[in-house]
Amino acid sequence: MxxxxxxxxxxxxxxxxxxxxxxxxxxxxxxxxxxxxxxxxxxxxxxxxxxxxxxxxxxxFKFDDLEEMMYKGIRLALPAVIIIMLVGLIIGSWIGGGVVASMVYYGLMIINPQYFLLTICLICSIVSLAIGSSWSTMATIGVAGMGIGVSMGINPAMIAGAVISGSYFGDKMSPLSDTTNLASGLTNTDLFVHIKHMMYTTIPGLLIALVAYFFIGINVIGSNTASSADIQEMLTTMDENFVISPWLLLVPALVILCIIMKVKAVPALVIGVFLGIICSIFVQGESLANSTSFLMNGFVMESGNDMVNNLFNRGGLMEMMYTISMTIVAMTFAGVLEYTGMLKSIMNQILKIAKGTVGIITATIVSCFATNATCSEQYISIVVPSRMFLRTYIENKLHSKNLSRSLEDGGTLTSVFIPWNTCGVFIYGTLGVSAFEYAPYAVLNFSVPIIAIILAATGIGITRITSKERDAYLAEHYPEEVEAKPATA
Known part of the structure; x- marks a missing residue:
C-alpha cells in the first residue's frame, strides 16, 4: 500500500x-x-x-499504515499545540508581572456589570477583526475579561460565551484570518468577495448576540453581581499584592500591535511572554527564579481573599498539559478516520441526500460540524467539505462564494462546541470553561449557521451563476467529463 x-x-x-x-x-x-x-x-x-x-x-489496512495515519493526524495539530503551550506561558508571566491584575483592576473600576457581556463581546470583536485571530484575542482580552467578569460575580460560562462570540466574529470577518483565507482559497473565491458575502449571516448573528447579552445583563446579571463592598475588597487585595499601573496595559497592547503588523502569532506571543517576565522582575520585584517558576507551574499566591486567589492562582505550562494531551489523543482518532477514507464515506452519504439550495447548504453546514466532531480540527472541517461540495455547488449553478461562506458558518464557528476539538480544548485551557458550559451563551456561533439555513430557504443572500459560467467552470476543471457535451445557453 x-x-x-x-x-x-x-x-x-x-x-x-x-x-x-x-x-x-x-x-x-x-x-x-x-x-x-x-x-x-x-x-x-x-x-x-x-x-x-x-x-x-x-x-x-496494515498496522504500519494506521500508525502513520495517527502520526499524521497529530502533526496537523502541532501548530495548535505550540500556541497552547505559549498561552500557558503568557498567562503565568502576565499574572506574575501584574499585567492581568492591572487589566482586572481598571476594568472593575470602569465597566458597569450590567453591560459587561455586551462590552466584552464588542471589545473582542474589534480586537479580533484587527488581528484576525480568535485564539490570540481570547489569550489576551479574553483572559482579562474572565478575570473582570468573575470578580463582578458573573457566571463564567456567560463571560466565556461573550468572549467567544466576539472573538469569532473578527476571526471570521478579518482579511488577516487564516480560516477566512483558507475558505476563500479552497473555493477559488476572491478574499474580499468572500468576506462581503459573509456579512449576510455574520452581521445579523453579531446583532442577535449583542441584543442577547444586553438583556442577560439587564435581567440576570444586575441582581446577581458582587456587591460594591466585595468589589472594593478585591481592589484593595489586588493593590496589596500587586503593583498596579496603567503602564502595564502596554504589554497586551504591544502584543496586539505586533499581530496587527502581521507578526506571526508564535513570535508575537513569545514577545508577550518576555514582556511579562520583565514586568515580573522589574515592576513586581520578583526574583528570576520565581519569574521562571510562573512560566512552568503558574502563579501561586495566598492573599486571604478566596476570590482573588482563585482568580490569579493559574497559568503556566503544566496547566496546559491536560489540554495538550486531549488534543493529541483527539487527533489520533481524526487521523485514522480521515486517511482510511471512513470520513469520506460518511460525507458521500450526506452528499447523496443534498437536494436543492437548502439541502446543499444545510448538508455543507452539517458536514462541517460532523468533521469538527470526528476530526477534531477546525481546518479539516473547512478543507474536507470544500473538496466534497465544490463541484455540487457549481453543477447546481451556485456561486462558489456560497460554499466559502457555508464552510465558515458550519466549520469555523461550530468548532467551539466540540469539547475535544482543538478549539474547544484551547478555550477550556485558556478561559477555564468547558464547551458544555459556555455553549448556550456562545450566541453568535450557534445563531449564524441557523441564519445561513434560513437564508438558503428564502433565497436571500444566495448568488447564482449562469449555465454558461457553470459549463465553463466544469470544462476547465473536469475537461475529460464534459468535452463531449455541448455548452448550454
Missing amino acids: PNNLDNDETKKEFNFFIALIPLVVMVVSMLYAIVVIETDPHLPLIIGTITAAIVALLSG
Missing part, C-alpha cells in the same frame, strides 16, 4: 454503516464518560481510535 496518505488512492470505499461504527462508539463512550461517570474525555477518544483501527485492519 502506498505511503502517501494524502493520495485518495490510499483510501478505501467503506460501507456507510461500517464507517459510522467508530464514530458511534466514540460518541456513546463520550456521553457515558461525561454525563454518567463524570470523567475526562480522553479515554472515549482512545476507545474510538482503537475501534477505528480495528475496523481498518479488518478492511485490509
Whole structure:
C-alpha cells in the first residue's frame, strides 16, 4: 500500500454503516464518560481510535499504515499545540508581572456589570477583526475579561460565551484570518468577495448576540453581581499584592500591535511572554527564579481573599498539559478516520441526500460540524467539505462564494462546541470553561449557521451563476467529463 496518505488512492470505499461504527462508539463512550461517570474525555477518544483501527485492519489496512495515519493526524495539530503551550506561558508571566491584575483592576473600576457581556463581546470583536485571530484575542482580552467578569460575580460560562462570540466574529470577518483565507482559497473565491458575502449571516448573528447579552445583563446579571463592598475588597487585595499601573496595559497592547503588523502569532506571543517576565522582575520585584517558576507551574499566591486567589492562582505550562494531551489523543482518532477514507464515506452519504439550495447548504453546514466532531480540527472541517461540495455547488449553478461562506458558518464557528476539538480544548485551557458550559451563551456561533439555513430557504443572500459560467467552470476543471457535451445557453 502506498505511503502517501494524502493520495485518495490510499483510501478505501467503506460501507456507510461500517464507517459510522467508530464514530458511534466514540460518541456513546463520550456521553457515558461525561454525563454518567463524570470523567475526562480522553479515554472515549482512545476507545474510538482503537475501534477505528480495528475496523481498518479488518478492511485490509496494515498496522504500519494506521500508525502513520495517527502520526499524521497529530502533526496537523502541532501548530495548535505550540500556541497552547505559549498561552500557558503568557498567562503565568502576565499574572506574575501584574499585567492581568492591572487589566482586572481598571476594568472593575470602569465597566458597569450590567453591560459587561455586551462590552466584552464588542471589545473582542474589534480586537479580533484587527488581528484576525480568535485564539490570540481570547489569550489576551479574553483572559482579562474572565478575570473582570468573575470578580463582578458573573457566571463564567456567560463571560466565556461573550468572549467567544466576539472573538469569532473578527476571526471570521478579518482579511488577516487564516480560516477566512483558507475558505476563500479552497473555493477559488476572491478574499474580499468572500468576506462581503459573509456579512449576510455574520452581521445579523453579531446583532442577535449583542441584543442577547444586553438583556442577560439587564435581567440576570444586575441582581446577581458582587456587591460594591466585595468589589472594593478585591481592589484593595489586588493593590496589596500587586503593583498596579496603567503602564502595564502596554504589554497586551504591544502584543496586539505586533499581530496587527502581521507578526506571526508564535513570535508575537513569545514577545508577550518576555514582556511579562520583565514586568515580573522589574515592576513586581520578583526574583528570576520565581519569574521562571510562573512560566512552568503558574502563579501561586495566598492573599486571604478566596476570590482573588482563585482568580490569579493559574497559568503556566503544566496547566496546559491536560489540554495538550486531549488534543493529541483527539487527533489520533481524526487521523485514522480521515486517511482510511471512513470520513469520506460518511460525507458521500450526506452528499447523496443534498437536494436543492437548502439541502446543499444545510448538508455543507452539517458536514462541517460532523468533521469538527470526528476530526477534531477546525481546518479539516473547512478543507474536507470544500473538496466534497465544490463541484455540487457549481453543477447546481451556485456561486462558489456560497460554499466559502457555508464552510465558515458550519466549520469555523461550530468548532467551539466540540469539547475535544482543538478549539474547544484551547478555550477550556485558556478561559477555564468547558464547551458544555459556555455553549448556550456562545450566541453568535450557534445563531449564524441557523441564519445561513434560513437564508438558503428564502433565497436571500444566495448568488447564482449562469449555465454558461457553470459549463465553463466544469470544462476547465473536469475537461475529460464534459468535452463531449455541448455548452448550454
